[in-house]
Amino acid sequence: MRVVLKIKRFNPERDREPYWAEYEVDVEPVDRVLDALEYVKWHLDGTLAFRRSCAHGICGSDAMLINGRNRLACKVLVKELGARITVEPLRGFPVIKDLVVDMEGFFAKYRAIKPYLINDEPPPETERRQSPEERARFDDTTKCILCAACTTSCPSFWANGEYIGPAAIVNAHRFIFDSRDRGAAERLAVLNARLGVWRCRTIFNCVEACPRGIDVTRAIAEVKRALLFSSL
Amino acid sequence: MYRGREGMWSWILHRVTGLGILLFLAIHIVDIYLLGWPDVFNKLLFLYRHPVFRVAEVFLVAAVLYHALNGLRILLVDFWVEGTRLHRQIFWVQVGIFLLIWIPTAFLMLSPVVFGR
Ligand code: HEM
Ligand code: FES
Secondary structure, three states: OEEEHHHHHHHOOOOOOOEEEEEEEEEEOOHHHHHHHHHHHHOOOOOOOOOOOOOOOOOOEEEEEEEEEEEEOOOOOOHOOOEEEEEEEEOOOHHHHHHHHOHHHHHHHOOOOOOOOOOOOOOOOOOOOOHHHHHHHOOOHHHHOOOOHHHHOHHHHHHOOOOOHHHHHHHHHHOOOOOOOOOHHHHHHOOOOOOHHHHOOOOOOOOOOOOOOHHHHHHHHHHHHHHHHOOO | OOOOHHHHHHHHHEEEEEEEEHHHHHHHHHHHHHOHHHHHHHOOOOHHHHHHHHHHHHHHHHHHHHHHHHHHHHHHHHHHHOOOHHHHHHHHHEEEEEEEEHHHHHHHHHHHHHOOO
């Protein structure tokens, strides 16, 4: 199958502005966009830059804007997209080169919500026990791979890059609703700030974009309700 | 253009209609203020009878109706546990209710313009 791959390229050391480059590649319909990108890099133009690590949808390295939607290049098949595929870097992050973006601000927000268990009570004799129901309470938000597809699909984030963004809220949710954790108040204080959870306008682009199928807007709604009713 | 779905378009429409209503309200406050000068007010009344304004009014009704219905959908998404899972279905139900109210209303509002009574 012959596919035209249109890639938004930018090398800040050489180009004044990003430009579109087109490559014709021969791929199988069941190949992934990542395979097509690798074909370009290995056979057509070695200067093309993009991130990937696991190539199996688990490390979160290769989220990009593919045919107008955020997806993992390693998870979307060529046959789902047709013979013309456009690939752009994630929106709202500074571009380092081609499809490689600067995610430092993204991870700073992740760190701001304290993504680790907080509990100063003396450790029990055995493990900190949790019932299956208590575990299920935050199961959905444990699935996040920090690929940033959600945050960079969000118009609120495009409008204001200081917005904490869906990914950070999802990871806060994972601990706020964990029965073993005692740090909910600290995290809720961060999320209740002006650039916190209230910037969410329930646009649902994040839910469509999430390669892990997390109901992001639901997690955000639960955090909003926890703030409104302080009901954990 | 990011290819968002129902959630994104409903939000864009909500903002457009919200700002549209706000604009109308601002104009409306100015024209009611003109009641202080009955002569001026009466001279401007022809504007309200003009067919262009009558048609525009139908779209004002559309904006208020959409904004109100979509506001209720947002309430469901925010406060009903199933709201985030069903938001797309709720949106299409909302479109149905919108058309059910808007089309007869538009007919009633425009028939004096079209049929002269
Ligand atoms: C008639 C005067 C009204 C005006 C001028 C108005 C205007 C606006 C504006 C400008 C927004 C901001 C939209 C955004 O940030 O995306 C907004 C949001 C909102 N409006 Fe209205 N509105 C009016 C009536 C209503 C009514 C009747 C309802 C509900 C029955 C309603 C429900 C809402 C809700 C729930 C939001 C929040 C939307 C969001 O979170 O994105 N509004 N309105
Ligand atoms: S390369 Fe690891 S998620 Fe795609």
